[in-house]
Amino acid sequence: MSDMNVDPNETPVKLEGKGIAILVCWILGFGTLVSWNSMLTIGDYYYDYHPSRVLTLVYQPFALGTLALLAYNESMVNTRKRNIAGYILFFLCTLALIVTDLASSGKGGIGSYIIICIFAAGFGVADAHVQGGMTGDLAFMKPEFIQSFFAGLAASGALISGLRLITKAAFDKSPNGLRKGTMLFLAISTFFEFLCIFLYAFVFAKLPIVKYYRAKAACEGSKTVASDLAAAGIQTDPNQRADVDAKTPDRLSNKELLFKNIDYALDMLLLHVVTLSIFPGFLYENTGKHGLGSWYPLILIAMYNISDLIARYIPLIESIKLESRKWLMIVVLSRFLFIPTFYFTAKYGDQGWMIMLISLLGVTNGYLTVCVMTVAPKGCTGPEANALGNILVLFLLGGIFLGVALDWLWIIGNGSF
Template identity: 75%
Template sequence: MTIADSSSIPSPTRLEGKYSGMMVCWILGLGSLVSWNSMLTIGDYYYELFPKYHPSRVLTLVYQPFALVTMAILAYNEARINTRKRNLTGFTLFFLSTFALLVLDLATSGTGGLGNYIGICAIVAIFGVADAFVEGGIVGDLSFMCPEFIQSYFAGLAASGVLTSALRLVTKAAFERASNGLRKGVMLFLAISTFIEFLCILLYGFIFSKLPIVKYYRTKAAAEGSKTVAADLAAAGIKSEATERADNNNTKQLERLSNKQLFFQNVDYLLDLYLIYVLSLSIFPGFLYENTGSHKLGSWYPLVLIAVYNMFDLIARYIPLIEKIKLKSRKGLMIATLSRFLFIPCFYFTAKYGDQGWMIMLVSFLGLTNGYLTVCVLTVAPQGYKGPEQNALGNLLVLCLLAGLFSGVALDWLWIIGNGKF
C-alpha cells in the first residue's frame, strides 16, 4: 500500500492508542509551558532580588516579542518545515535554558544586580523562541488529528500553571522558616521543571510517533499533500519510498489553500484567540502581583491568586469535552470573547474597594473563561480542512494567540501609570 491515496488507508480501531496519545499530548502541553510558568510563579523570589525592576512585567515583555517574531517566521514557512526537528529543537531549547537558569542562580549565589538580571532576561528570550517552535509545531501537528489531542495538549498547558503554583505553595511552606528558604524552594522548583523538559524530549522523540492512531493521522495527512510529517513517518517505520511517491502524486494532483485564504476564511476565530489573550494577559500576572494591594494573606496573596487562576483555567479546558455545553457557534464565540472585556472595570473596582474574597472569585472567573474559550476555538476552527491546511491553520491560530499575549503584556503596564511605581 502506498500513502498517495487517502481512501486506501484503513481507519484505526476507535481507541487504538487514543488514550495513550491523549496522555502524551497532556505531558507535552505540560512541558511546553512549565519553564515559563516557573518564571511567573517564582515571581516573589525575583521581586526580592530585583525590587525596582518590575520582574513579572519586564520578563513577560521580554518573552513575548521573541515568541511572536519566531512564530511569525515559522508560520510563514510551515509547509516546508520538518515538524519533528522543529518540536525536538523547541523542547531541547526549553531543557537547556531551564537548566541554565538553575546554573545561573547557583553561580551567582542568588544575588541581585543588573548583570544577573540581564542574564535572566536572555534566558527568558530563549524561552520565547522555544515556545514558538513547540507550541506552533505541536498545535499544527495535532490539528489534523482527533480534537481530543488538542484538548489534552491545551489542558497540559494549563496544568503546567497548576503544577508550578502547587509546587510554589508547597516549597514556600516547607522552606519559609529555613535559612535562605525562599531560594532553596526555587532551586527545587527549577530542578523539577528541567526534568519535565527532558521527559518531553523522550516522549515526543521515541513514543508519540509510534502510536497507531498517530501513524494513521500522519499517513492520512501525507496522502492529502502534507510534507511536514515525512520525518515523523520515517521515525514510526513508514517506508520513505512510499512517502516520496505520495509527495510526487500530491504535487501533481492536490492543491491547498494559501495562508492568506485560510486567514480570511477564519478571521473571526483568529480574532477570538487574539482578544482572549489580550484581556487575560493585561491582568495576569502583573496586575495580580502589583495592583491588588495588601491583605490578610500577606506574601501568600499573589501566589494564591496565581494558583486560583491556573486551577480554574485547567478545569475549564475539560468542559468542552461535554459536547452539549461546548460552544461551536462562530457568532457565540465572538460574543463571549467580547463580553470578557467587562472584567477590566470589575478588576479595577475590586482592587480599589473589594476584599480578597471578591478578588479570588473574580480571578477564578477570568481563568474559567480563558480556558473554556481557548479550547472551543482551537478544536472547532480546523474542522472541514485537509491535513496540510489544518497544519497551516493551527500555526496561524497560535500566531494570533501569541500576538494577543504580547499585546496584553504591553497593555498591562497601563495599570501602573500614575501610581508612582515606575
C-alpha cells in the same frame, strides 16, 4: 507510500494508542510552559525590576517574531526537527537558569537579572517552535489530542502555583527558603523538558493512531510529516509522492485560511489581550494590601491557574461545548468587562470578591481557548489544519504580547516606576 502498515482508509477508532497519545500530548503541553512558569518564580529575587511584567515583555517579542517566520513557511518546515529543537532549547535554558543561580549564590542583582532576561528570550524562541509546531501537528488529529495538549499547558501553571504555596509554607521562615523553592521548580522543569524530548522523539510518532493521522495528512499533500513517518518506519515513495501531489487539490494559502477563519483568529487575539492585561502583573502589584499579606498574590495566581486548568476539560462534554462562531465572538468580546471590574474590585472590594473574579477569568480563558482550538480545524485537510494551527497560535501569542504591553498601564501614575 511503501512499507506503510497504516491504511489511511482505516477507521481511526480501531487504531490503538489513543489513551497513550492523550497522555503524551498532556505531558508535551506541560513541558511547553513548565520552565517558563518556573522562571517566573525567580522573579521574587528581583521584585524592584517588575519581573512579572519585564520577563514576559522580553519573552513575547521573541516568541511572536519566531512564530511569525515559522508560520509563514510552515508548509516547508520539518515538524519533527522543529518540535525536538524547541524542547532541547527549553531543556538547555532551564538548566542554564540553575547554573546561573548557583553561580550567583542566589543573590540576584542586575547582572543576574540581565542574564535571566536572555534566557527568557530563549524560552520565547523555544515556545514558538513547540507551541505552534505541536498545535499544527495535532490540529489534523483527534480534537481530544489538542484539548489534552492545551490542558497540559494550563497544568504547568497550576502545578508551579501549588508548589509555590507549599514551598512558601515550608521554607518561608528558613534561611534561603525562596531559593530552595526556586531550585526545586527548576529541577522539576529540567526533568520534564528531558522527558518531552524522549516522548516526542521515540514514543509519540510510533503510536498507531498518530501514524494513521500523519499518513492521512501525507496523502492529502502534507510535506511536514515526512520525518515523523520515517521515524515510525513508514517510508515515502518519491514516485507515489509525486502522484499524490498531482491528485491533491491545491490547498488554501495561508492568507486565504486567515480570511476564512478571521473570527477564530480574532477570538484568540482578544481572549489573551484581556487575560494578560490582568494576569499576572496586575495581581502581583495592583491588588492592594489585604489580610493574607504576602500570600495574597500567590493565592490569586494559584486560583487563576487551577480554574484555567479545570475549564480546559469542560469542552469534552459535548452538550456544553460552545461551537457557534457568532457566540464565541460575543462571549470573547464580553470579557473586556473584566478590565473595569478588576479595577473597581481592587479599589473597593475585599479579597473574597477578588478571588472569585480571578477564578472566573481563568474559567473563561481555559474554556474558550479549547473551544476555539478544537472547533476551528474542523473540515480542513491535513496541510490546511497544520497551517491554521500555526496561525491561531500566532494570534494567541500576539494577544499575549498586546496584553502584557497594556498591563503596564495599571502602574502609570502610581509611583511604581
